[in-house]
Amino acid sequence: MIGFIQNLIDALSLGGLYALTALGIGLLFGILRLINLAHGDLISVAAYALIVPSVDVTARMFIGDFNILFLLPSIALIVILLALATDLMAFRPLRKATTPTLMIASFAVSYIIQNGILMIYGSRPKAINLWGAANQQIQVGDLRVPLLQVITVVVTIALMVGLSLFLSKTRYGVQMRAAAEDFRMAQYLGVKGNFVIGIAFAISGILAAAVGLLYVTQSGSLSHTMGVPLALFAFVAVVVGGMGSLPGAVVGGFAIGFVVTMLQAYLPPDLRVFRDAFAFAIVILVLLFRPQGLIPARNVIERV
Amino acid sequence: MALLDVSDIHVRYGDMVALRGLSLKVEEGEVVCIIGPNGAGKSTTLAAIAGGVRPYRGEIRYDGQPILGTPPDKIATMGVSLVPEGRHIFGSLTVAENLIIGAYMRKDKAEVARDRERILALLPRLAERIDFPAGRLSGGEQQMLAVARAVMTRPKLLLVDEPSLGLAPKIVDQIYEILLELRKTEGLTLVINEQSSNRVLKFADRVNVLRQGEIRLAGTAAELADGAAIRQAYFGFEHGAQPAPAMQTPTQASTGGAA
Secondary structure, three states: OHHHHHHHHHHHHHHHHHHHHHHHHHHHHHHHOOOOOOHHHHHHHHHHOOEOOOOOOOOOEOHHHOOHHHHHHHHHHHHHHHHHHHHHHHHHHHOOOOHHHHHHHHHHHHHHHHHHHHHHHOOOOEEOOOOHHHHOEEEEOOEEEEHHHHHHHHHHHHHHHHHHHHHHHOHHHHHHHHHHHOHHHHHHOOOOHHHHHHHHHHHHHHHHHHHHHHHHHHHOEEOOOOHHHHHHHHHHHHHHHOOOOHHHHHHHHHHHHHHHHHHHHHOOHHHHHHHHHHHHHHHHHHHHHOOOOOOOOHHHOOOO | OOOEEEEEEEEEEOOEEEEEEEEEEEOOOOEEEEEOOOOOOHHHHHHHHHOOOOOOEEEEEEOOEEOOOOOHHHHHHOOEEEEOOOOOOOOOOEHHHHHHHOOOOOOOHHHHHHHHHHHHHHOHHHHHOOOOEHHHOOHHHHHHHHHHHHHOOOOOEEEEEOOOOOOOHHHHHHHHHHHHHHHHHHOOEEEEEEOOOHHHHHHOOEEEEEEOOEEEEEEEOOOOOOOHHHHHHHHOOOOOOOOOOOOOHHHHHHHOOOO
């Protein structure tokens, strides 16, 4: 039983990272019909921004040594600016393009960012120790929980509550929801298209920054492709949850986290190397029965 | 000077021609109707005025300023509001949120609150459902919400695309009553698309018959009152003079859903 609860906490914290990443991807898909595979690279940039830009093998902390009250906004700002720059340079000229075109453009953006990291920081993975204290364990009865997992879950919940308050209570949130449902109609009512899209990119930047910091604290290493698997699993989470539905992205993220963690824990040891294959088989099964996702978006439901 | 002056606009969707040299003048305070069969280009005309579709030739002036090529959000702030065909309600947003969307660009917050009260007084059915997701409203209620939402932008020029589509005649009467009431109280200028002329002739100042992307007939409601000229322009032949062809065949076959 203790083992299962331990696994459940693992699943929640991994699922939290997937859910936050999926929210970043899902938010842009909802408004732009853009499947932004470069979102993972924003996560990498959030982590790399912590250290002094150099090709040295050992990482020296730069922003990473700042007081946390200064560190968080600095990293967030860097990633927001990068996210806005990708929109301005790559996606805005393609506003009228189809979803496949946009996705291919996001591949290009992804490669450019990865190669930018390679040029500035070199190709070797670097060890990094951010907030080492967060890796200690806290003991609750027989249960030993890494503090970082608790932090991850708390941050995930806080960001999700924040985002949903933003979407439901502020004028920009209401405009974003309207634009996500029917972009052209929102424009006819005076909603500024590029402005709302800019806000969506900025929010996806904040989410990527949070995921990047949590992830690098846990993994303790930097590599120029570190964000890619996160974005890939998060994209699958978005599909499973229901393309364009934000609750769907969250549910999908946690579902993927749960499936991966439980497979890792309970598959026979010989089969564990094939964990991801099993996970994706489950994804395919889910999609066979619910092709529109677990929580379909409003605008893909056929209207009567 | 006309409030709206559309001259010689041409619109194409790929290979398909939707409008070929359409011109239209609307004076301030007028009610102008555009009637025509499916695929005649009525919706394209309104979308072009609202900035949603870009003509490749021609000119559109609103209040004396050229607006062709101006993005739709900018045109909306200039006082043009479109109630599109099919209503395009934000179904997952509440009725209240749908109404406020159109007013976010306005600076006169006190006026916005007053407008909201006034329009809800006019539409008690919406007032009762103010916190419902708009997707749960009936078709007629959604149409009323679409009109109310557009009016919340405080437009000078309201473009309404087939407000009667798919609604029961009684509901359509109500919607027209509201439109005419708004015209009186807000001094709105209205351009309304419809497929049929019977209702239109009753309250329009001027009527335009559109077929295959061109205005075939234009005149005041009084001039066209007997309907024969309209039928001729609408169908392209004197109705009854030929061995009755299926009503919609000639127009649908040639333009296929350009709306």
